Amino acid sequence: MYVAVKGGEKAIANAHRWLDEERRGDRSVAALSIKQITEQMALAVSRVMAEGSLYDPELAGLALKQSRGDLIEAIFLIRAYRTTLPRFGTSSPIDTSAMQCKRRISATFKDIPGGQILGPTFDYTHRLLDFKLMADGEVPEAEQDEPSQSSMPHILELLNKDDLIQKECDDDNTANDLTREPLTLPVNRATRLQALARGDEGFLLGLGYSTQRGFARNHAFVGELRIGFVTVEMDIPELGFSIDLGMIEITECETVNQFQGSKSEPAQFTRGYGLVLGQQERKGIAMALVDRALRWQELGEDYLGAPAQDEEFVLSHCDNIQATGFIEHIKLPHYVDFQSELELVRQLRRDAALSKEASEKAAD
Amino acid sequence: MTSINPNSMTDDYNFAYLDEQTKRMIRRGLLKAIAIPGYQVPFASREMPMPYGWGTGGVQVTSACLTPDDTIKVIDQGADDTTNAVSIRQFFEKTALVNTTTDTEAASLIQTRHRIPEHDLSEGQILVYQVPIPEPLRFLEPRERETRKMHALSEYGLMHVKLYEDIAHHGHIATSYAYPVKVEERYVMDPSPIPKFDNPKMANCPALQLFGAGREQRLYAIPPYCNVVSLDFEDYPFTRLKADTICALCAANDSYLDEVIIDDSGTRMYVCSDTHYCEDRQSKGHTGTANSLDDPDNVDRPISNKGGDNAASV
Numbered sequence: 001m002y003v004a005v006k007g008g009e010k011a012i013a014n015a016h017r018w019l020d021e022e023r024r025g026d027r028s029v030a031a032l033s034i035k036q037i038t039e040q041m042a043l044a045v046s047r048v049m050a051e052g053s054l055y056d057p058e059l060a061g062l063a064l065k066q067s068r069g070d071l072i073e074a075i076f077l078i079r080a081y082r083t084t085l086p087r088f089g090t091s092s093p094i095d096t097s098a099m100q101c102k103r104r105i106s107a108t109f110k111d112i113p114g115g116q117i118l119g120p121t122f123d124y125t126h127r128l129l130d131f132k133l134m135a136d137g138e139v140p141e142a143e144q145d146e147p148s149q150s151s152m153p154h155i156l157e158l159l160n161k162d163d164l165i166q167k168e169c170d171d172d173n174t175a176n177d178l179t180r181e182p183l184t185l186p187v188n189r190a191t192r193l194q195a196l197a198r199g200d201e202g203f204l205l206g207l208g209y210s211t212q213r214g215f216a217r218n219h220a221f222v223g224e225l226r227i228g229f230v231t232v233e234m235d236i237p238e239l240g241f242s243i244d245l246g247m248i249e250i251t252e253c254e255t256v257n258q259f260q261g262s263k264s265e266p267a268q269f270t271r272g273y274g275l276v277l278g279q280q281e282r283k284g285i286a287m288a289l290v291d292r293a294l295r296w297q298e299l300g301e302d303y304l305g306a307p308a309q310d311e312e313f314v315l316s317h318c319d320n321i322q323a324t325g326f327i328e329h330i331k332l333p334h335y336v337d338f339q340s341e342l343e344l345v346r347q348l349r350r351d352a353a354l355s356k357e358a359s360e361k362a363a364d
Numbered sequence: 365m366t367s368i369n370p371n372s373m374t375d376d377y378n379f380a381y382l383d384e385q386t387k388r389m390i391r392r393g394l395l396k397a398i399a400i401p402g403y404q405v406p407f408a409s410r411e412m413p414m415p416y417g418w419g420t421g422g423v424q425v426t427s428a429c430l431t432p433d434d435t436i437k438v439i440d441q442g443a444d445d446t447t448n449a450v451s452i453r454q455f456f457e458k459t460a461l462v463n464t465t466t467d468t469e470a471a472s473l474i475q476t477r478h479r480i481p482e483h484d485l486s487e488g489q490i491l492v493y494q495v496p497i498p499e500p501l502r503f504l505e506p507r508e509r510e511t512r513k514m515h516a517l518s519e520y521g522l523m524h525v526k527l528y529e530d531i532a533h534h535g536h537i538a539t540s541y542a543y544p545v546k547v548e549e550r551y552v553m554d555p556s557p558i559p560k561f562d563n564p565k566m567a568n569c570p571a572l573q574l575f576g577a578g579r580e581q582r583l584y585a586i587p588p589y590c591n592v593v594s595l596d597f598e599d600y601p602f603t604r605l606k607a608d609t610i611c612a613l614c615a616a617n618d619s620y621l622d623e624v625i626i627d628d629s630g631t632r633m634y635v636c637s638d639t640h641y642c643e644d645r646q647s648k649g650h651t652g653t654a655n656s657l658d659d660p661d662n663v664d665r666p667i668s669n670k671g672g673d674n675a676a677s678v
Contacts, residue, residue, distance in 0.1 A: 008450040080413040084377070182406040182581040185509055312507055322579050325416030326496070332418065332448055336441045336478045336637055339623055340540035340559040343605050348534050 046278025052078030114152035199318030208286035216306030253284035390428035397585035402547030420578030422494035437471035442637035485571035612654035614645035
């Protein structure tokens with residue numbers, strides 16, 4: 001006698017217990033602490049904060065631990081938590097020129113006011129596995145200096161003085177909160193940048209790369225890349241002044257792009273902009289390239305049909321939580337639809353066999 | 365049914381998970397959707413604690429409609445015990461403490477993926493569909509800006525050309541699920557990926573039908589007793605499609621059947637996709653070939669023996 005498969009509830013409960021067991025791994029090995037993750041896996045924490053769009057290293061560390069190191073799963077956990085938080089206000093725009101930089105470089109000028117700071121970068125490390133780390137080798141502590149007091153103006157503002165670079169004007173547009181309003185196209189640039197800042201690093205990396213290889217080519221120089229801490233302030237109407245909420249680490253990238261000039265604009269450099277929570281250099285640069293490609297209309301350029309120029313294509317597909325959900329949902333049961341396709345294919349094949357038979361008879 | 369204190373909420377979350385402001389926003393969207401049957405209303409879909417594509421739209425609609433007195437039923441592929449149906453039902457058991465049931469007639473709200481129950485629905489019931497791609501024109505025109513314009517102008521020629529081309533290529537309209545319908549002679553609507561067998565159940569239905577697409581941020585609705593027509597041509601009228609046999613468990617000849625492979629040589633049996641309908645019939649004494657005797661000969665023969673002649677229009 002056939003009995004329909006039952007026991008979904010039990011299977012789910014058991015699967016979750018199995019998952020917990022695998023997450024813990026060998027119990028003779030010490031469990032990871034959240035502190036260890038936030039201190040020693042800081043770049044993974046940065047990515048989870050950036051794409052989860054919630055600045056909280058401790059929660060990001062917890063999400064990474066819970067997700068067994070699966071970054072997108074960790075981002076998902078943060079997003080699902082974030083959506084339940086109340087919105088009690090909007091901060092003032094952060095002032096990135098007042099950033100306490102731990103890294104600041106320009107590819108366009110050899111020396112810059114405030115100086116170039118390489119900072120803690122993988123650049124120029126030889127990618128050789130360091131077996132000392134495997135043997136628990138402790139790194140000698142680095143000497144420390146007082147933070148630099150010199151001001152670090154945005155480099156591209158220096159070009160601005162001679163009109164050599166397109167001016168960024170405040171168009172009074174504020175970004176819609178994409179987590180509170182549906183995306184309706186076309187969108188303003190502020191909303192576009194918000195979507196990109198939350199967007200998947202890999203997706204933006206590929207799109208940015210495509211612009212370098214000729215799909216809407218727009219050769220870019222990194223005008224300035226800076227990483228460091230900025231203060232977040234908020235106006236409190238009851239108080240009549242703004243208060244500091246704390247500091248966040250961000251990565252900001254401004255690119256300088258070639259521009260030949262158009263019918264409406266004299267030749268001038270143009271810009272792309274990237275801003276990401278945490279230390280996310282690769283994402284910041286890629287975001288700036290994609291931002292620049294998306295600005296074709298505003299700058300009077302031709303639409304070349306390149307993916308990176310297509311606002312609807314980029315914004316509809318850059319969110320990895322949406323993408324992963326829909327990609328993975330095809331593993332859910334679809335047997336009802338599959339059954340109806342089966343019946344249809346059988347019907348079509350039967351019809352084809354009949355008409356073949358008929359034509360053979362006619363030929364006889 | 366036990367009575368539930370309307371103020372009872374779990375400690376960590378609001379009743380039915382979403383906060384009241386979000387539920388109001390969704391209800392406003394639903395009211396608009398009901399006022400314009402078949403029209404897709406954008407809404408600020410929230411990031412839910414389950415993945416996009418797994419019913420987040422349906423879950424948000426259910427959450428916005430649920431009251432503590434409701435009794436809900438959740439089905440996926442017609443069955444109450446498929447894993448994702450179990451998961452969503454548990455979600456509302458946990459966050460809303462509402463009564464749940466597998467009985468179609470006892471449920472005040474039914475959330476479904478891919479099926480409409482076989483039992484007729486009644487006035488006062490709400491059927492909530494989970495929708496992956498709400499735009500029926502999406503696979504003909506990928507751009508949202510274009511498709512919204514096409515709906516605004518009732519420009520549905522492209523869809524008819526597609527259906528015509530199907531007939532020219534295959535001799536049939538080659539769409540067997542998510543078969544497009546026209547609602548109240550105005551909007552072409554995607555019925556979600558239900559088999560086209562279920563399409564006629566949407567028309568003149570006494571229950572309220574609500575559709576939620578979370579990832580795509582759209583709501584739409586069919587109010588009770590609406591005119592819903594599956595697109596077709598005069599000379600190629602719409603036909604339902606199901607396996608041309610009866611259920612091996614309850615002998616129903618009017619229900620949509622799942623095909624189950626039961627051994628290594630590909631022997632098939634056909635059983636109702638709607639598990640409650642099937643169990644209900646069995647409890648009323650209907651038996652099929654598979655559970656009347658413990659005899660393998662009672663099972664349908666493999667397809668190959670039948671020359672594939674088991675698909676038919678109903």
